[in-house]
Amino acid sequence: xxxxxxNFAHAVRKSFLAALxxxxxxxxIMVIRVNTIEKTVVWNWHRIGYVALAVFFGSxxxxxxxxxxxxxxxxxxxxxxxxxxxxxxQSHPVMKYAALGLLALAAIAYxxxxxxxxxxxxxxxxxxxxxxLGLNIVVGLAGLLDLGYVAFYAVGAYAYAxxxxxxxxxxxxxxxxxxxLGAVLGILLGFPVLRLRGDYLAIVTLGFGEIxxxxxxxxxxxxxxxxxxxxxxxxxxxGIKLGVVGSTQYMYYIMFGVLVLTIFCVNRLxxxxxxxxxxALREDEIACQAMGIDKMKTKLMAFALGATWxxxxxxxxxxKTTFINPASFTFWESAIILSxxxxxxxxxxRGVIAGAIILILVPEYLREFxxxxxxxxxxxxxxxxxxxxxxxxxAKRKVYEYKVAATGAAND
Amino acid sequence: MxxxxxxxxxxxxxxxxxxxxxxxxxxxxxxxxxxxFAHGEIYMIGxxxxxxxxxxxxxxxxPGPAILVIAIVCAIIWAAAYGFTIEKMAYKPLRNxxxxxPLISAIGMSIFLQNYVMLAQTSDFLPFPELIPHFAFIDNxxxxxxxxxxxxxxxxxASCVGLTLFIKFTKLGKAMRATAQNRKMAMxxxxxxxxxxxxxxxxxxxxxxxxxxxxxxxxxxINYYIGFIAGIKAFTAAVLGGIGSLPGAxxxxxxxxxxxxxxxxxxxxxxxxxxxxxxxxxxxxxxPSGIMGREKTQKV
Numbered sequence: 001x002x003x004x005x006x007n008f009a010h011a012v013r014k015s016f017l018a019a020l021x022x023x024x025x026x027x028x029i030m031v032i033r034v035n036t037i038e039k040t041v042v043w044n045w046h047r048i049g050y051v052a053l054a055v056f057f058g059s060x061x062x063x064x065x066x067x068x069x070x071x072x073x074x075x076x077x078x079x080x081x082x083x084x085x086x087x088x089x090q091s092h093p094v095m096k097y098a099a100l101g102l103l104a105l106a107a108i109a110y111x112x113x114x115x116x117x118x119x120x121x122x123x124x125x126x127x128x129x130x131x132x133l134g135l136n137i138v139v140g141l142a143g144l145l146d147l148g149y150v151a152f153y154a155v156g157a158y159a160y161a162x163x164x165x166x167x168x169x170x171x172x173x174x175x176x177x178x179x180x181l182g183a184v185l186g187i188l189l190g191f192p193v194l195r196l197r198g199d200y201l202a203i204v205t206l207g208f209g210e211i212x213x214x215x216x217x218x219x220x221x222x223x224x225x226x227x228x229x230x231x232x233x234x235x236x237x238x239g240i241k242l243g244v245v246g247s248t249q250y251m252y253y254i255m256f257g258v259l260v261l262t263i264f265c266v267n268r269l270x271x272x273x274x275x276x277x278x279x280a281l282r283e284d285e286i287a288c289q290a291m292g293i294d295k296m297k298t299k300l301m302a303f304a305l306g307a308t309w310x311x312x313x314x315x316x317x318x319x320k321t322t323f324i325n326p327a328s329f330t331f332w333e334s335a336i337i338l339s340x341x342x343x344x345x346x347x348x349x350r351g352v353i354a355g356a357i358i359l360i361l362v363p364e365y366l367r368e369f370x371x372x373x374x375x376x377x378x379x380x381x382x383x384x385x386x387x388x389x390x391x392x393x394x395a396k397r398k399v400y401e402y403k404v405a406a407t408g409a410a411n412d
Numbered sequence: 413m414x415x416x417x418x419x420x421x422x423x424x425x426x427x428x429x430x431x432x433x434x435x436x437x438x439x440x441x442x443x444x445x446x447x448x449f450a451h452g453e454i455y456m457i458g459x460x461x462x463x464x465x466x467x468x469x470x471x472x473x474x475p476g477p478a479i480l481v482i483a484i485v486c487a488i489i490w491a492a493a494y495g496f497t498i499e500k501m502a503y504k505p506l507r508n509x510x511x512x513x514p515l516i517s518a519i520g521m522s523i524f525l526q527n528y529v530m531l532a533q534t535s536d537f538l539p540f541p542e543l544i545p546h547f548a549f550i551d552n553x554x555x556x557x558x559x560x561x562x563x564x565x566x567x568x569x570a571s572c573v574g575l576t577l578f579i580k581f582t583k584l585g586k587a588m589r590a591t592a593q594n595r596k597m598a599m600x601x602x603x604x605x606x607x608x609x610x611x612x613x614x615x616x617x618x619x620x621x622x623x624x625x626x627x628x629x630x631x632x633x634i635n636y637y638i639g640f641i642a643g644i645k646a647f648t649a650a651v652l653g654g655i656g657s658l659p660g661a662x663x664x665x666x667x668x669x670x671x672x673x674x675x676x677x678x679x680x681x682x683x684x685x686x687x688x689x690x691x692x693x694x695x696x697x698x699x700p701s702g703i704m705g706r707e708k709t710q711k712v
Binding site for chain 2: 021022024025026028029030032033034035036037039041047066139143145147192193195196199200202203204206207208210211214215218331332335338339342371372374375377378379380381382385386389
């Protein structure tokens with residue numbers, strides 16, 4: 001594979017062959033569209049040209065990336081430029097607090113500067129960051145691939161919607177209740193699947209997520225079925241009635257507060273005893289058990305704490321949109337949250353934030369490409385796994401370095 | 413009694429399709445220990461290729477059975493090509509990566525393929541022509557077992573028998589078994605492991621494509637989403653039988669198909685998919701090695 005770079009003609013030939021192969025591969029589905037009822041056929045010949053061109057040039061990039069990956073294999077310090085900048089920034093206490101302060105100021109000023117639409121997008125981005133950070137505990141830290149994460153989100157949202165509809169319970173009571181409900185459900189799911197891991201765990205959680213969604217869809221008497229629940233109350237501000245703009249801004253600040261709380265908690269958790277146990281669990285389950293870590297407790301904690309944030313985010317989501325239905329809680333939602341964690345960088349808080357910003361905000365502004373959103377998500381997930389498995393911003397553990405004259409030896 | 417028989421035959425039909433798709437899962441898992449999440453999508457692509465070919469041929473005025481054969485052959489060719497390419501692009505570079513990586517890559521591939529078909533074709537349900545001609549056998553059996561169901565069951569049985577013979581008696585089959593037992597050792601004794609893995613993907617994809625065309629023609633409509641549910645159910649079937657074991661996949665498919673048919677027939681049809689998922693969760697919790705699987709000791 002590395003040979004492609006030093007021999008240009010060879011690379012061109014290979015790329016040409018790849019383009020031909022993909023033209024053949026995509027031919028029926030891209031070009032021909034039949035309608036068997038009206039007996040019509042539509043031929044989209046121009047598409048095949050796009051495919052050929054894209055594959056021809058894409059193949060060069062693919063080869064180049066593979067070659068680069070081969071070269072970097074023995075280089076243990078393969079940081080991206082952004083990362084090294086971030087690291088530098090963080091090692092400077094003054095710079096660090098200045099940057100954080102600026103960020104906080106910008107966040108507070110945001111809804112005052114930008115209009116309602118922008119604020120709304122930002123709220124959903126914040127919701128996704130919180131969801132991503134929650135899933136990051138389960139997937140990134142503990143290494144338990146959870147594909148049914150959206151179920152906890154759904155439970156939070158439905159809990160608020162139903163309690164609000166039947167008993168008129170307010171947002172501020174439901175926020176902690178949603179969190180607790182998420183945690184309880186996380187433990188309930190965690191108990192039976194304690195023995196499973198990896199692929200099996202992924203499938204069981206996927207099944208669990210789908211069961212919850214199907215129940216929400218079919219249990220019409222309680223959940224109103226596919227039509228969903230509408231006119232959910234927005235949170236009140238000490239009894240003051242807010243207009244649309246006011247309540248959106250208020251929602252933004254609430255969500256921002258939740259996010260800060262989340263980042264604080266996740267950060268503390270990461271460096272705590274249990275966080276270390278999760279990392280150990282992720283690296284090697286059996287060795288971790290041998291070290292005397294209670295595997296059961298650790299796994300349950302990961303599920304419960306991950307689900308807590310999903311429950312909370314669900315409550316906020318229901319309050320923000322004032323309307324929920326089962327269509328918001330499909331497997332795709334889980335997949336989006338997972339790709340935020342994976343693409344951003346598993347186990348890294350900054351990575352998850354970057355991932356959410358890229359995956360949620362960028363498609364919003366590139367409206368024309370909105371229909372290609374999931375296509376790109378899928379492709380990026382594959383590409384990231386192949387070329388940069390640690391994500392955009394890789395997680396860093398604290399490393400204590402001991403320098404002996406010229407050659408430095410690093411210990412974890 | 414007639415209702416029972418009808419459900420039984422319906423379950424058998426469903427089950428054989430699940431078994432056909434499950435064979436692909438189980439073969440891939442047996443060899444590289446990866447759940448090929450994109451397998452359901454290959455089934456879907458097979459069905460779409462079948463639809464396109466069948467649509468073109470009906471307009472050209474071909475006779476029914478000929479269309480069925482040509483559609484299945486084309487579906488096999490393209491599905492196999494997709495399976496081969498997916499393995500080369502998304503799984504091969506990750507052979508030595510941590511276990512979570514190929515799994516996430518597989519999920520990404522599955523999302524990509526679904527959206528690719530949705531954008532290139534449509535997101536609507538497309539009508540699929542009825543390719544399997546009606547023929548009457550015993551008079552009152554007709555309402556219990558249609559000719560389409562009979563064809564599906566027979567095709568599945570034929571595929572299963574063919575595959576078993578292939579694995580048992582051919583050189584490639586032997587190489588596959590060797591690779592499944594111990595990849596490194598197989599490599600040492602001269603098995604071309606890359607080739608074996610590619611062959612596994614090609615065979616699995618072909619079986620899924622056969623299933624795709626047959627079930628699409630039986631149900632009469634397809635859309636880009638059919639691979640997701642079918643994939644999960646086929647995976648359930650594979651796990652039910654014991655993942656990695658071929659007879660297990662067939663048995664698991666039948667058990668799942670019958671369970672679903674009876675549960676929807678006698679309990680409630682609203683929760684059709686819930687039964688499959690519940691069965692999956694229960695199996696994984698209580699007997700993760702499946703009906704015919706062996707307990708595997710874990711290596712550190």
